[in-house]
Structures are given as structure tokens and as C-alpha cells.
Amino acid sequence: MGEFTFTETQNMFQRQVRDFARKELLPGARDRAKQDTMDMKLVKRMGDMGLLGLNLPEEYGGTPGDWVMVGITVEEIARADFSMSLVPHQVIGCGMGIVQGSDEAKEKWLPPLISGEKMVALCITEPGCGSDAAAIQTTATRTGDGYLLRGEKTSITLGMQSEVAVVFAKTDTKAGARGVTAFLVPIDTPGLSRTGMADTGCKPMNRSSFFFDDVLVPENYRLGDDGKGFYTVMGQFDFIRNCLGLEALGAAEASLDEAIEYAKTRQAFGRPIGKFEGVSFKIAEAATMIDAARLICFRALWLMDQGRPHTKETAMCKWLAPKVAWKVIHDCLLIHGQVAYSLELPIEQRLMDIMGWEIGDGTEEVMKVIIGRELLGREFLPYDR
Numbered sequence: 001m002g003e004f005t006f007t008e009t010q011n012m013f014q015r016q017v018r019d020f021a022r023k024e025l026l027p028g029a030r031d032r033a034k035q036d037t038m039d040m041k042l043v044k045r046m047g048d049m050g051l052l053g054l055n056l057p058e059e060y061g062g063t064p065g066d067w068v069m070v071g072i073t074v075e076e077i078a079r080a081d082f083s084m085s086l087v088p089h090q091v092i093g094c095g096m097g098i099v100q101g102s103d104e105a106k107e108k109w110l111p112p113l114i115s116g117e118k119m120v121a122l123c124i125t126e127p128g129c130g131s132d133a134a135a136i137q138t139t140a141t142r143t144g145d146g147y148l149l150r151g152e153k154t155s156i157t158l159g160m161q162s163e164v165a166v167v168f169a170k171t172d173t174k175a176g177a178r179g180v181t182a183f184l185v186p187i188d189t190p191g192l193s194r195t196g197m198a199d200t201g202c203k204p205m206n207r208s209s210f211f212f213d214d215v216l217v218p219e220n221y222r223l224g225d226d227g228k229g230f231y232t233v234m235g236q237f238d239f240i241r242n243c244l245g246l247e248a249l250g251a252a253e254a255s256l257d258e259a260i261e262y263a264k265t266r267q268a269f270g271r272p273i274g275k276f277e278g279v280s281f282k283i284a285e286a287a288t289m290i291d292a293a294r295l296i297c298f299r300a301l302w303l304m305d306q307g308r309p310h311t312k313e314t315a316m317c318k319w320l321a322p323k324v325a326w327k328v329i330h331d332c333l334l335i336h337g338q339v340a341y342s343l344e345l346p347i348e349q350r351l352m353d354i355m356g357w358e359i360g361d362g363t364e365e366v367m368k369v370i371i372g373r374e375l376l377g378r379e380f381l382p383y384d385r
């Protein structure tokens with residue numbers, strides 16, 4: 001395998017995004033973290049910068065780039081404002097799904113999503129199943145005019161703020177994963193209702209439940225072919241797992257920067273606490289673990305850019321990076337002592353925020369099942385799917 005490093009273009013891009021995030025997203029981030037909506041003015045600013053259209057077609061407002069640049073974007077934004085960092089992966093991910101749709105669907109929805117004027121939700125999970133996504137019960141029944149969607153989705157990021165949703169439903173209830181089809185559903189379609197959830201962390205993502213009561217979706221709002229939802233549409237979402245890893249690491253990097261400053265200035269027993277190995281070793285371990293996790297996240301995105309297999313590498317990032325981030329942020333909290341065990345500092349907020357990233361888009365156990373399958377072969381899967 002060739003070596004992965006950032007190119008000069010990627011280094012320059014990183015400086016631009018970091019500068020933007022520090023100047024425009026860092027101020028007010030802590031206040032915004034307490035709100036249950038995303039600030040759409042700032043989302044629009046990300047749209048103006050071209051950050052929401054990376055790798056999406058230029059004819060609909062997309063920005064030429066690569067997957068490493070998407071990773072750089074979310075990491076830098078997460079260092080400044082964790083909640084905001086999910087917006088680029090959300091828009092680009094769903095955008096990749098919408099690209100599989102009709103010209104009408106693309107023309108109507110891609111430009112306002114890429115410019116940050118509208119928001120999109122991704123609906124897979126249901127009350128009865130999350131990890132076992134092929135077991136979804138929501139049905140899409142053919143009618144003369146299209147499909148009637150019936151069922152319930154839950155845990156939907158940005159659900160209450162979205163104008164449109166990419167929804168997975170069964171067009172063939174007997175065909176397992178091969179019976180799943182993807183649709184684009186405007187939220188104001190009759191029969192669709194939603195309700196918000198009360199989240200532990202990352203409140204602006206405002207997860208919600210969606211109820212589909214015979215929601216009519218026209219044929220030209222189907223994404224990809226019947227039964228191909230998992231293969232041609234969900235297959236586009238792989239990069240989101242690497243983004244989630246880098247977002248969690250961005251929050252860990254911000255915490256480590258703060259802990260280093262604190263260790264240099266906080267005095268105990270007549271000296272700065274950074275002189276105690278109990279503190280400096282925590283910092284050394286944190287920096288090492290961040291570096292290792294960050295490298296595998298970027299390597300997986302780089303493999304995508306090279307058009308090379310990356311399923312195993314992506315699953316590795318998704319379980320390791322949020323876990324590393326949690327450990328690092330926890331240690332940084334302890335380095336700050338009692339002052340960090342309060343709402344005064346942002347560290348407790350970050351712990352709660354990134355815990356969701358350990359679960360969302362596949363848990364640690366499910367990622368290890370994927371890695372095991374890639375290493376041992378399908379015949380060693382613990383189930384028959």
C-alpha cells in the first residue's frame with residue numbers, strides 16, 4: 001500500500017476550514033450546544049464555503065474535492081463546534097443518495113441542501129431494529145401513482161429541522177436486505193408526522209421519530225432501483241463512519257489542547273501539575289491515541305479516494321475513534337479536577353456529545369462483526385444475513 005499524507009491542496013484546505021471554524025463557529029458554540037435546533041445562518045455559511053457540497057455534482061452546486069477533504073472539514077469544525085460538524089456529513093451523505101434519483105428530485109432538492117438553506121434527514125432505524133437494519137418493518141407498497149409508505153422510524157438526526165428525508169422501506173417483505181428500497185420524501189407530504197426526542201448530548205441534532213401513515217411517494221422520488229436501497233444507496237454512506245470518527249476526535253483534540261494549557265498553569269504541591277507524570281503521561285497517552293485513531297480514519301478516506309477497498313478499514317475507524325475520544329475527553333476532565341465536573345467548562349458536554357457517536361451508524365460490536373467477516377469470511381458471521 002502507498003503512503004498516506006495530506007497533499008499541499010489538502011493542507012491549504014485544512015488551514016482555510018480551521019480559520020473559518022475558529023472565527024465563525026467557535027464563538028457562541030457553547031450557547032448553541034444548549035439549543036435544540038441547528039443555527040441555519042451558520043449552516044448557510046458552511047454552504048457558502050462549499051463545505052456541504054464536497055464530492056457532489058457541480059451542476060447542482062457541488063464542490064469538486066475528495067473524501068480526505070470531507071474528513072478534514074468535519075474534524076476542524078468539530079474542534080470548534082461539535083454539533084455543527086455533523087451537518088457536512090449529513091448533507092453530503094444524503095446528497096450521495098439523492099444523486100441516485102430522478103432529474104426532478106435532484107434539481108429540486110440538491111441545490112438548497114448544498115447551499116445550506118434546507119436540511120435533510122436519513123431514516124433507517126426503527127423502534128424494533130437498529131443494528132439489524134435488514135429487519136426493518138416499514139413497507140412501501142406499489143400503487144398506480146407510486147408507493148404508499150407505512151411504518152415508523154426513530155432516532156432520526158435533525159428530524160425536526162429537515163424539509164426532506166431519505167427513507168428506507170421494504171418493497172418486498174420476504175427478500176430481506178434485497179427487498180429494501182430508498183425514497184426521497186418531502187416532510188410536508190400528507191400522512192407524515194414527527195415528534196422530537198429528548199437527547200443526552202448533541203442537543204441541536206434534535207433526534208426525532210417519524211410516522212408514515214400511507215404516505216404517497218411518486219415513482220420519480222424513488223432513489224435507485226427497487227430492492228437496491230442497501231446496495232446502491234446505503235453503499236454511498238460508508239464515508240459517514242469515518243466522519244463520525246474524525247468528529248469525535250476533533251472534540252478530543254479540543255479537550256487535549258485545553259488540558260495541556262491547564263497542566264502548565266494549575267499549581268499543586270508548589271509546582272505546575274504538568275510536572276507530575278500522573279498528569280503528563282495522561283497527556284502523552286491521549287496525544288498518541290488521537291494520532292493513531294486519526295491516521296486510520298484518514299487512511300480509510302484516502303483508500304476511498306484511490307477507489308480501493310475500505311470496508312474493513314472504515315469499520316475499524318468507527319469503533320476505535322469514538323472510543324479513543326471518550327477515553328481522552330474523560331482523562332482531560334480528570335486533569336482539570338473539580339472545575340471540569342460542572343457546566344462551567346465544555347468538557348462534560350463533549351463527553352455526552354461523543355457518546356452518541358459510539359452508537360450512531362453502527363455500534364462497536366457491529367463494526368467488529370464486519371471486521372471479523374472481512375478477515376475470516378462470511379461463513380463465520382454469527383447470523384445468516
Ligand SMILES: Cc1cc2nc3c(=O)[nH]c(=O)nc-3n(C[C@H](O)[C@H](O)[C@H](O)COP(=O)(O)OP(=O)(O)OC[C@H]3O[C@@H](n4cnc5c(N)ncnc54)[C@H](O)[C@@H]3O)c2cc1C
Nearest residue numbers: 122123124125130131155156157356359360361362363365
Ligand atoms: C446520536 C445518534 C444519531 C443517530 N442518527 C440516526 C439517523 O439519523 N438515522 C437513523 O436511521 N438512525 C440513527 N441512529 C440510530 C443508530 O444507527 C442505531 O442506534 C444503531 O444502529 C444501533 O441500533 P440500536 O440502537 O437499535 O441498538 P440494537 O441494535 O438494539 O443493539 C443493542 C446492543 O446490542 C448489540 N448488538 C446488536 N447486534 C449485535 C451483534 N450481532 N453482535 C454483538 N452485539 C450486537 C449492540 O452493539 C448494542 O450494544 C442514531 C443513533 C444515535 C445514538
